[in-house]
Amino acid sequence: MVDQLLDAALIEFAAHGYAGASTRAIAERAGAHQPQINYHFRSKEALWQAAVDRLFAELDAELGATPEVLGEDLLGRFASFVRAFVGFSARRPELHRIMNQESTADSPQLAWVVSRHIAPRIEVLSVAWSAVREAGAVADLDPAEVWELLIGFGALPYANAPLRRQLFGPVRADDVDRRAARLIALLAAGP
Amino acid sequence: MVDQLLDAALIEFAAHGYAGASTRAIAERAGAHQPQINYHFRSKEALWQAAVDRLFAELDAELGATPEVLGEDLLGRFASFVRAFVGFSARRPELHRIMNQESTADSPQLAWVVSRHIAPRIEVLSVAWSAVREAGAVADLDPAEVWELLIGFGALPYANAPLRRQLFGPVRADDVDRRAARLIALLAAGP
DNA sequence: TCATAGTCTGATCGAGTGATAACGGAAGAG
DNA sequence: CTCTTCCGTTATCACTCGATCAGACTATGA
Numbered sequence: 001m002v003d004q005l006l007d008a009a010l011i012e013f014a015a016h017g018y019a020g021a022s023t024r025a026i027a028e029r030a031g032a033h034q035p036q037i038n039y040h041f042r043s044k045e046a047l048w049q050a051a052v053d054r055l056f057a058e059l060d061a062e063l064g065a066t067p068e069v070l071g072e073d074l075l076g077r078f079a080s081f082v083r084a085f086v087g088f089s090a091r092r093p094e095l096h097r098i099m100n101q102e103s104t105a106d107s108p109q110l111a112w113v114v115s116r117h118i119a120p121r122i123e124v125l126s127v128a129w130s131a132v133r134e135a136g137a138v139a140d141l142d143p144a145e146v147w148e149l150l151i152g153f154g155a156l157p158y159a160n161a162p163l164r165r166q167l168f169g170p171v172r173a174d175d176v177d178r179r180a181a182r183l184i185a186l187l188a189a190g191p
Numbered sequence: 192m193v194d195q196l197l198d199a200a201l202i203e204f205a206a207h208g209y210a211g212a213s214t215r216a217i218a219e220r221a222g223a224h225q226p227q228i229n230y231h232f233r234s235k236e237a238l239w240q241a242a243v244d245r246l247f248a249e250l251d252a253e254l255g256a257t258p259e260v261l262g263e264d265l266l267g268r269f270a271s272f273v274r275a276f277v278g279f280s281a282r283r284p285e286l287h288r289i290m291n292q293e294s295t296a297d298s299p300q301l302a303w304v305v306s307r308h309i310a311p312r313i314e315v316l317s318v319a320w321s322a323v324r325e326a327g328a329v330a331d332l333d334p335a336e337v338w339e340l341l342i343g344f345g346a347l348p349y350a351n352a353p354l355r356r357q358l359f360g361p362v363r364a365d366d367v368d369r370r371a372a373r374l375i376a377l378l379a380a381g382p
Numbered sequence: 383t384c385a386t387a388g389t390c391t392g393a394t395c396g397a398g399t400g401a402t403a404a405c406g407g408a409a410g411a412g
Numbered sequence: 413c414t415c416t417t418c419c420g421t422t423a424t425c426a427c428t429c430g431a432t433c434a435g436a437c438t439a440t441g442a
Binding site: 213214215225226228229234235 | 398399400401402403
């Protein structure tokens with residue numbers, strides 16, 4: 001039941017934001033009753049944190065499972081990372097939906113997720129990108145710009161899938177591959 | 192008073208989403224009492240629509256005021272448009288905050304804003320981009336990808352300014368110019 | 383068989399939500 | 413002066429929110 005509640009919570013929080021999602025809707029989606037949320041988790045906020053924790057754990061599992069071809073060059077490794085990231089963003093749009101919802105104003109939720117999840121990953125990305133850049137394999141962008149391109153072009157279209165579908169119709173079958181390739185070329189060649 | 196209510200509504204809706212923003216908070220921010228919202232507008236939804244309408248009117252005013260150098264080439268005109276768009280997104284982050292909030296799930300609000308505001312502008316952008324591309328001045332991207340780069344790289348960092356500030360500190364003075372230049376180079380050279 | 387721990391259920395709490403009605407006052411027209 | 417119209421204020425409506433509680437159900441083990 002804990003897992004069903006976390007699944008339902010992710011969908012509801014991603015769709016309506018922290019304030020807009022109701023514990024009753026989450027419970028109903030999970031096939032449970034509303035007080036079970038306060039039984040298995042202390043509060044709505046604790047449920048939100050648990051759901052976000054699990055989501056980032058999924059992300060790490062997917063990125064860590066990147067097949068690292070032995071001896072592959074730095075750029076090849078970075079390209080694998082980009083492909084995995086785009087794939088995860090398409091399969092699990094909830095992560096960036098929640099982040100976009102909570103990044104519009106300073107809030108305890110934003111401070112919590114930044115210090116616990118985002119900032120450490122920015123650090124890792126910065127180190128990795130500096131290494132690739134010093135090897136001369138990619139464009140002259142700072143880590144912040146790389147981050148912005150990853151999120152803005154690699155994840156946002158999936159986070160805003162309902163809008164995108166209304167504008168451009170159903171997504172192509174090779175959408176993820178095509179987007180990852182474009183993104184890698186963008187980061188390699190640069191503007 | 193109508194203008195103060197619209198200003199306050201934009202800030203609250205952008206920060207907390209349609210469901211999460213309360214009419215009392217909007218009224219208090221505007222220095223008014225809550226029933227005045229239902230007096231000047233029919234309902235919370237009508238207030239939201241009026242605020243969004245005014246926001247898109249501001250966007251049109253800014254984009255329409257783009258200084259069009261006589262005889263300037265197609266790419267130059269498109270570059271001016273990009274600069275104006277990035278500048279507006281930085282000065283008025285509420286637009287993309289609201290769009291990101293409402294694009295995470297199908298809703299009456301999303302359908303309304305798409306048919307009334309987004310779809311027509313997509314149409315204009317597509318025609319303009321096709322003209323620039325056929326002139327061979329820019330990269331081989333479809334309009335959907337251009338749209339995604341404009342929003343994802345040109346607007347999202349400002350929509351998520353609270354997150355961005357926590358991660359990368361205060362923004363540089365030349366942030367808008369720098370971003371617009373990068374974006375123009377990206378669209379001109381392509382991946 | 384009984385006791386215990388873990389989980390679920392229904393009822394209910396106070397607080398906050400959008401919306402409405404009744405009333406008051408200010409300004410302009412006749 | 414009086415009537416009318418516009419706008420603001422107060423009070424209150426029914427509803428939903430997150431949270432809490434007592435009691436019921438289930439399973440395990442002594």
